[in-house]
Amino acid sequence: MSKLRVAVLGAKGRIGSEAVRAVEAAEDMELVAALGRDDKLETLVETGAQVAVELTNPASVMGNLDFCVRHGIHGVVGTTGWTDDRLAQLKGWLEQFPETGVLIAPNFSIGAVLTMKFAQIAAPLFESVEVVELHHPNKADAPSGTATRTAQLIAEARARAGSAPAPDATVTALEGARGADVDGVPVHAVRLRGLLAHQEVLLGGEGETLTIRHDSLHHSSFMPGVLLGVRRVVTTPGLTFGLENFLDLN
Amino acid sequence: MSKLRVAVLGAKGRIGSEAVRAVEAAEDMELVAALGRDDKLETLVETGAQVAVELTNPASVMGNLDFCVRHGIHGVVGTTGWTDDRLAQLKGWLEQFPETGVLIAPNFSIGAVLTMKFAQIAAPLFESVEVVELHHPNKADAPSGTATRTAQLIAEARARAGSAPAPDATVTALEGARGADVDGVPVHAVRLRGLLAHQEVLLGGEGETLTIRHDSLHHSSFMPGVLLGVRRVVTTPGLTFGLENFLDLN
């Protein structure tokens, strides 16, 4: 089987250089280009790239994708800053080139994506659900964006299912003891030297609990998700938003 | 809204009496009959039972279900001992009464069912997967039936997806250190005073791990699953095998 020809855009950045290493290490891929800020996009065509991994910045991403789509090069995009307008524009381009696919993923960690998905499935099936996130103490926000998003998805799933509020007989509490309230879901943020990024979704029903825990122990954790995106995008024309769509969750 | 009229068969047993309590406590249900060994099935008709919770034994279950199906009473069945022959016979009955539904569930614990389901989904998406189960020290078998079943489902999911074997560079090992091998999935059994029944599925990929943990802390843990089965079976004609089909997993 011939190898997938992959380029990395933003190859000099911290994440981009990890992506370069990951593509090089993947047996079913060949790294054909690793472009930095000043390199020309034409290289993608000259090297016959089939997929471009886009890890640049919001100022560059639209121009890069415009070029890729027009040349039939599929995109796997980790760059952030997506608005409805931008998404509509990208969809327009893809309608003109209906065989080309683009995956945009706010989170490439398979563990993080599955945690959110499993939490949504399980949340309406238990009486109680809370989120505990644990991070290194240099983090500026609490709770983490991932934990807040997870709690929101949990709340939406419970609202859709008509779940009752979780039971809580607390009468006297120290301020903060019961965590932050994110759409009715308590979220607790632990800060501890030695940790990187960790999250637990705790679900409880009569006589049993279910815990879904995700531990990010190294910043390379998003690489398997990038590689999976590369493998799948070539047979998935159009726009796909969210890695969960490539995870065969059913 | 009128309440669901529910009967319990095998109401004098340990599990049956828990079911009686659970149905009585459910606001949307009315317990109309609680039958023991010597009580007559006609009571189900006389009391207008809509659903029968069948918690008897393999010798009684077929007779009970034959009666229920013929009288349009839906069944939620925890009794074990199902063979292909028995299932075929039950399906035959249900074809004659196409508006009646029967749920057979080998496991009514929502947490246990979700753990298996999530493990199957996640297993092909990580390089490594192992199972650790932890039980009270009076248990006679190791690993537990649930852990063995979970490992088999994991192995099947990985085989279907063409997953490579999990990496393991172990060269020198004490006998037993790496656990039992269930279809290629290591399973470890801990026995500890104070525990009841607990299971962890550990999944690992580049830079991250995902852990799904189920804790059964009380034998009442299967009751929410029974009640959920009762609520769903009335609108699910035919035979349903496995509670997972009622959990909206997609």
Place this chain on the structure above:
Amino acid sequence: MSKLRVAVLGAKGRIGSEAVRAVEAAEDMELVAALGRDDKLETLVETGAQVAVELTNPASVMGNLDFCVRHGIHGVVGTTGWTDDRLAQLKGWLEQFPETGVLIAPNFSIGAVLTMKFAQIAAPLFESVEVVELHHPNKADAPSGTATRTAQLIAEARARAGSAPAPDATVTALEGARGADVDGVPVHAVRLRGLLAHQEVLLGGEGETLTIRHDSLHHSSFMPGVLLGVRRVVTTPGLTFGLENFLDLN
């Protein structure tokens, strides 16, 4: 070896009746009396009780211990409500009967006592420490008394050692996200159906974390501590406050 002759005071209460069962089940003990509210203390003398397990109430405990100490019967006391005055009075009695021992234990759970002790030892040796407690949702206070006490002991240990405050770069936080502040130690309280009483002490330093977790899964968890108290008090004259003194922690 002859068996220890043990009496239980408050034997009709929920905890007292557990203690009766535990003493009866202990191979090295003989239950010689199980006294309720209306039974006479003279029974302790008539039955030759060597140790009295005192599980009554603050209104009765002083009279009971006065009688026991005067008759050379050792005491293992779970009744609460101890003030400096009461302790001074009890010490006075014990000085007159210097061969008699009394253990007063605010907490008989060996796991809870060890958790507090280990937390105190470890707290000054790590940069960060936080407490997460998890309980059933019928609990009225948050955090639990045990978690608050644990955090206070941690704070005292760190103050004694001159530890710096734990690092925390949080700039923007949802209210409550970082938990309750107990003497500078963040304490988070989770409420989940299915749980009983659980506590984690999380410690973090450069590149590593240490977690001490205590799970109470059944209210019988204090019984091993009571039995250990009975065995030790007979050779420990005078007043002992706290089960930790009998745990050979050094």
Place this chain on the structure above:
Amino acid sequence: MSKLRVAVLGAKGRIGSEAVRAVEAAEDMELVAALGRDDKLETLVETGAQVAVELTNPASVMGNLDFCVRHGIHGVVGTTGWTDDRLAQLKGWLEQFPETGVLIAPNFSIGAVLTMKFAQIAAPLFESVEVVELHHPNKADAPSGTATRTAQLIAEARARAGSAPAPDATVTALEGARGADVDGVPVHAVRLRGLLAHQEVLLGGEGETLTIRHDSLHHSSFMPGVLLGVRRVVTTPGLTFGLENFLDLN
């Protein structure tokens, strides 16, 4: 307060270079020398080093320590290969220079040392105890040396206390399910991509469990122990074997 003058021997190695960084970052220390293989020991005297961190190899360590002790320079030693003969020789040198101190530590991770210590304390106080260690899948031995050592210490503590064997009613088991037997303590070894080095000691008694978990998330985890050793060794003349002696465990 004047800063501690610290030298690192073996400063070019992976661990040595971490030590150099850690000493440089410590506010109460000054790095006065960082010696590689070919550098002269006299530098230690010329730079006024008070403490030498010895991270070389068994072939060099004795010569280095001989020099240090003779010049009144305290030692903090991570190099392995200590035999009774070597220890006796070192003790002889220290007797001639009674104001000099040397710490030899087989493990500088505070979390690992505390886990072992706590396990020893707790093991005789619970009916059941097992060890689960979890490592990356490139590890060649199972169980890990640390887990084996922990289990041995647990077994010794229980033997000293006259503990009964842990209860285990297992009748039918898959081979390996119950783990490796290390002096009667079951030890389970999990291998998972994404992990570094982790260990749990699980203890269980009537109605409760206690879990002591150590997570090494980065190889820098031994640095706080080295710095602590440096601070303490200057006031601890003679030979100290094991970091636990500097941890104020009582």
